Amino acid sequence: MRDPAGSASCHVDHKADGLAEIRFEGDWRIHADLPSFADLVRRIESLRPAAGITFDSRELKAWDSGFLTFLRKLMVHCQSKQIAVQVEGLPEGARRLLQLATAVPERQGARREARRTGWLARLGGSTIAYIAATKDMLAFLGEVVTALGRLVTGRARFPYRDFGVLVQDCGARALPIVSLISVLVGLILAFVGAVQLQMFGAQIYVANLVGLGMAREMGAMMAAVIMAGRTGAAFAAQLGTMQVNEEIDALATLGISPIEFLVLPRMLALVLMMPLLCLYANLMGIAGGFIVGVGMLDLPFKQYLVQTQNAVALNHFMVGLVKSAIFGVIVALAGCLRGMQSGRSATAVGGAATSAVVTGIIYIVVADAIITVICDILGV
Amino acid sequence: MEEKQPHIVVEDLTMAYGDFVIQQDLNFCINRGDIFIIMGGSGCGKSTLLRILVGLKAPSRGRVFFDAIDFWGASEMEREDLMHRMGILYQSGALWSSMTLAENVALPLREYTRLNDAQIREVVALKLALVGLAGFEDYYPSEISGGMRKRAGLARAMALDPEILYFDEPSAGLDPISAKRLDDLILEIRDSMGATIVVVTHELASIFAIGNNAVFLDTASKTMIASGDPRQMASSSPDEGVQRFLTRGDTFTV
Numbered sequence A: 001m002r003d004p005a006g007s008a009s010c011h012v013d014h015k016a017d018g019l020a021e022i023r024f025e026g027d028w029r030i031h032a033d034l035p036s037f038a039d040l041v042r043r044i045e046s047l048r049p050a051a052g053i054t055f056d057s058r059e060l061k062a063w064d065s066g067f068l069t070f071l072r073k074l075m076v077h078c079q080s081k082q083i084a085v086q087v088e089g090l091p092e093g094a095r096r097l098l099q100l101a102t103a104v105p106e107r108q109g110a111r112r113e114a115r116r117t118g119w120l121a122r123l124g125g126s127t128i129a130y131i132a133a134t135k136d137m138l139a140f141l142g143e144v145v146t147a148l149g150r151l152v153t154g155r156a157r158f159p160y161r162d163f164g165v166l167v168q169d170c171g172a173r174a175l176p177i178v179s180l181i182s183v184l185v186g187l188i189l190a191f192v193g194a195v196q197l198q199m200f201g202a203q204i205y206v207a208n209l210v211g212l213g214m215a216r217e218m219g220a221m222m223a224a225v226i227m228a229g230r231t232g233a234a235f236a237a238q239l240g241t242m243q244v245n246e247e248i249d250a251l252a253t254l255g256i257s258p259i260e261f262l263v264l265p266r267m268l269a270l271v272l273m274m275p276l277l278c279l280y281a282n283l284m285g286i287a288g289g290f291i292v293g294v295g296m297l298d299l300p301f302k303q304y305l306v307q308t309q310n311a312v313a314l315n316h317f318m319v320g321l322v323k324s325a326i327f328g329v330i331v332a333l334a335g336c337l338r339g340m341q342s343g344r345s346a347t348a349v350g351g352a353a354t355s356a357v358v359t360g361i362i363y364i365v366v367a368d369a370i371i372t373v374i375c376d377i378l379g380v
Numbered sequence B: 001m002e003e004k005q006p007h008i009v010v011e012d013l014t015m016a017y018g019d020f021v022i023q024q025d026l027n028f029c030i031n032r033g034d035i036f037i038i039m040g041g042s043g044c045g046k047s048t049l050l051r052i053l054v055g056l057k058a059p060s061r062g063r064v065f066f067d068a069i070d071f072w073g074a075s076e077m078e079r080e081d082l083m084h085r086m087g088i089l090y091q092s093g094a095l096w097s098s099m100t101l102a103e104n105v106a107l108p109l110r111e112y113t114r115l116n117d118a119q120i121r122e123v124v125a126l127k128l129a130l131v132g133l134a135g136f137e138d139y140y141p142s143e144i145s146g147g148m149r150k151r152a153g154l155a156r157a158m159a160l161d162p163e164i165l166y167f168d169e170p171s172a173g174l175d176p177i178s179a180k181r182l183d184d185l186i187l188e189i190r191d192s193m194g195a196t197i198v199v200v201t202h203e204l205a206s207i208f209a210i211g212n213n214a215v216f217l218d219t220a221s222k223t224m225i226a227s228g229d230p231r232q233m234a235s236s237s238p239d240e241g242v243q244r245f246l247t248r249g250d251t252f253t254v
């Protein structure tokens, strides 16, 4: 255990010829209650030591940084008041440390001043930042497209082995969570529909509701939201950590484009797997509706199946699949963009992952709305 | 020289990961005010020994005493108390990347002292000035060079005025001049604060410049094969491996 802290004190005595002597006594460690610096300054000022200050530390029992910070303040004060200080009376170690602390002078211009900005300047600043961020995003998109062009013409460095792992991660490994969520969404759709349709004796239309709902909207949407949370965040965290470890710089200095080597495989893996996941989610959702229809509404098994087949034509599935491919691009782009933009700290990587999910989900919903309107106009 | 006071005593220490023994039967004593070097080939267990000394990993057998307190036999509370009396400089600095240098140094002070914000700011300024980083308070670790990061790590290690400072490969990755400056700083800290310093290093220049006591761990025999003053080890160790290590294999005096 550390010894319990004793008490510390300092006295200022008037010596002959305008000299003042500061006497330190007791325990001057950081844990102790140290005397007030302002009091000491007041006493020094009342004495007006024309010839300077000397120290006496014979009664000083123990000291550490607490003593040193006190002395540093005193030195700065004396310098500003042009009082000469004779350090001989200080403990040898303290003298050397004080000297060490001043050995490397502060580098000019290194210190950062906190600046205050008005709200108008801040508004302007964030607008400019927003424009810059949009430009970055477009530039990123452009780079990805040119990289894709190089890949198609066979001139890109494409890591086929990583690609396999990524496909597995975006595909097969996501099945359990997609199954769970889709079955539940199917159940919920069927349940909510059943309560209303039963009032008209039209229970059988639960099959239409669930089939159409899953195929056109919910299958693609749920798969995309799951993948944004699961894989988009993972992409951002992976690339962000690589940014922290200078791994991306290492690739760039080797002349390997990080876009081709890191971003492209992730995008392709997700874009390829997303429609498959969507199809799978559709089936699972319809199965969920089936559980409610057959189990709760006592609809005949065969009738439910036929009703579903008649309600959901192939073009409805196509709408869902096209959507899901587009959502795949969005999720992968958001994840990779945020990861590549990540700063070099633990917080920045966390922020990149969060931002990847948020950006991803926002754009998924916006894109979904746009596609729905287009489909309505085209009449598909 | 004044009377030597044992500060850290290691007795019959065996360290292992699971059943895989790394080193066994280690016995040595580090005196107060020593600069003690732990050396040996790559993979011989130097970092593992350091982890045991600082309380991150329990030994499989044997004991470590600090001021005659059995470190691993003591209660959790006592051990934590001892750990506050140590400062550690990790190999890569291990600064918290999302905090500025000032916040890095301030965190231990904030947790373990009753100082107010103004006092903490003064202590932080002092520590950063001691390692030659005055004025860099508001920089993030990613904005300074590797050598500066190491010095900032040292400032953080010194935050609580530790009695014992551990260094894991302090000069790895530094240029010779910066490495020399860091060595000088280590010497200066020992002399003025009276701290005991334990250094893991293979830099021969550092070993001879700062070390006054050392232990040499051997991979093949899984134990220490030499201890004492490194200069004497180099000139008169009976073991050929030790001599080769300390003279870079230049001379063979068998």
Ligand SMILES: Nc1ncnc2c1ncn2[C@@H]1O[C@H](COP(=O)(O)OP(=O)(O)OP(=O)(O)O)[C@@H](O)[C@H]1O
Residues within 6 Å of the ligand: B017, B022, B041, B042, B043, B044, B045, B046, B047, B048, B049
């Ligand atoms: N977490 C771990 N689990 C299992 N074995 C480990 C673990 N960490 C280290 N080892 C093994 O312990 C041995 C000693 O490792 P240690 O890191 O202590 O070596 P070192 O002497 O510090 O080497 P270097 O000089 O290269 O840093 C090595 O053989 C290593 O494989």
Ligand SMILES: [Mg+2]
Residues within 6 Å of the ligand: B046, B047, B048
């Ligand atoms: Mg090591």
